[in-house]
Amino acid sequence: MAPTVFRSGQFRFFFFSREEPRIHVHVAHPDGEAKFWLTPTxxxxTSMGLSSxxxxxxxxxxETRxxxxxxxxHSHFGA
Incomplete structure (x- = not known):
């Protein structure tokens, strides 16, 4: 299961269920994908296929959202 948090243009921001507990978000785009840690900043x-x-x-x-x-x-995985 990979619940979508939001979409913006061609980007989809989502989580994978049953993945590591450190808070992060995945980003999918027709050109590739990435994963961003959210803490401490x-x-x-990781990134594959996306331009700089x-x-x-x-x-x-x-950062905006x-x-x-x-x-x-926290709603999906609990506190």
Whole structure:
């Protein structure tokens, strides 16, 4: 199961259920995908196929909607 948190343009931001407990979000795009850690600060964990510009755009979207993502994480996985 991979619940979607939100979509923006061609980006989809989501979680994988039953994955590691450290808070993070996955990003899917037709060109590739990435994973970002959310703590202690938002930073790229892995990326495949995305350009530097797409990674920066995804990170900016995450930073703008960080509280929403964290709330969705805690609602899905529990505190």
């Amino acid at each position: 938002v930073h790229l964990a 510009m797409q990674i920066r755009e995804a990170q900016a979207l995450i 960080l509280e929403e993502i964290q709330h969705a994480w």
